[in-house]
Amino acid sequence: MNSLSCRSLTAGYGRLVVCRSIDLHVAAGEFLALLGPNGAGKSTLLRGLAGLSQKSGEVVLGERSLTGLSAARRARAGLAFVPESRGNVFASMTVAENMAIAARRTPQRRRAERRELTSSLFPVLDRYAAKPAGLLSGGEQQMLAISMALLADPAAILLDEPSQGLAPSVLRAIGEALTQLRSTGITILLAEQNTRFATALADRVVRIEQGHLTDRPAEHPQPGTAVAEAGR
């Protein structure tokens, strides 16, 4: 696990600047939720950290500067990113093949440990090992996408609205998995519109509005206490 921070991060698309001069620090092992309404810039900030929309500023993972590195290199350096959109899996390949691809750079011994973790987070995927990933439900594809990110053995993970469009029971399963993941000590930055879901899980919450972090206080119950409720 490593801390993740950015300083004066500006991110956007082409000429469009969405996030301007963002300073953010996620401590090693912390679970931070980034909350904000539709279009506030949550995805753009995560994409900036991941190397997909950064225009300027610094991004640092642990002791290592990721500034100037491509998204692929940032991933290899230990920063995993699970984007918002569905279809973050290889649809025509089986669940097992998707997992094997995700774990290909992970050392053999560590790979077995990671596989044990993902199997315990999302046991349903074990039943579908031989099924083409494209035939999984949206929620199961989300579980597979998170599993694939974890199989690469990252130090920190960026999760973009994993709750989006999920049925309450699936949301509950994802929430429980994230609670379990939190206890492994991995650094987590979760972008969410679902305040209830995110505040139930996170150690700390920050808000973003119109591309700026704000000081507006957020509702913040004890970590992990309302996961089941948030999924109802």
Ligand SMILES: Nc1ncnc2c1ncn2[C@@H]1O[C@H](COP(=O)(O)OP(=O)(O)OP(=O)(O)O)[C@@H](O)[C@H]1O
């Ligand atoms: N690929 C893109 N090209 C141009 N503009 C974009 C692109 N993606 C997002 N935007 C714009 O950037 C702004 C912020 O969008 P972003 O997706 O970061 O917000 P968000 O907080 O994640 O919202 P949501 O919860 O709806 O996903 C919006 O005005 C959006 O239209």
